[in-house]
Amino acid sequence: MSSSRFIITVIGIDKVGIVAGITQTMAEYNVNIVDISQTIMDDLFTMIMLAQITEENFDLSAFQQAMSEKGTALGVEVKVQHEDAFRFMHRI
Template sequence: MKAIITVVGGDKVGIIAKVSAYLAKHSINIADITQTILSGNFVMMMMVDFDNADTDIDTARKELTEESKSLGIEINVMNEKVFSAMHRI
């Protein structure tokens, strides 16, 4: 199962490291990633693969939301099929 993770917030050291460390800890593979700084805001989008993960998307969403609070950013996790359906023209 694939998911889209979006990360948005003020740019600061360690955002990519914390999110990536969480994913690695739970064997969630990063299939694709893009990140940029827009007007001082950090913006990252990742497509991740849960096929070998030791957790599910709901647990990851909850735990990454908690992590986002400590970083002062917003992290969203959405099933790739739902994300694609929402952004289809």
């Protein structure tokens, strides 16, 4: 991987504890938030984060699985994409 940054998206019905639960899992994997945007549209919660790691041997698939499981527990959809893959998929 040429970058150590990830795009994390969270979407679901708003309720207490979403940000706390997501960031707790990120902290467990030593993932730092570089930038964050969050909004609530009616009752729909949306959040996108640019996150970064410093570990050389970071297990991305384990982190993706943990974030997905946390999302399921919170009733939201969580996607983690490596920045390079995200940029490639969203280029014009």
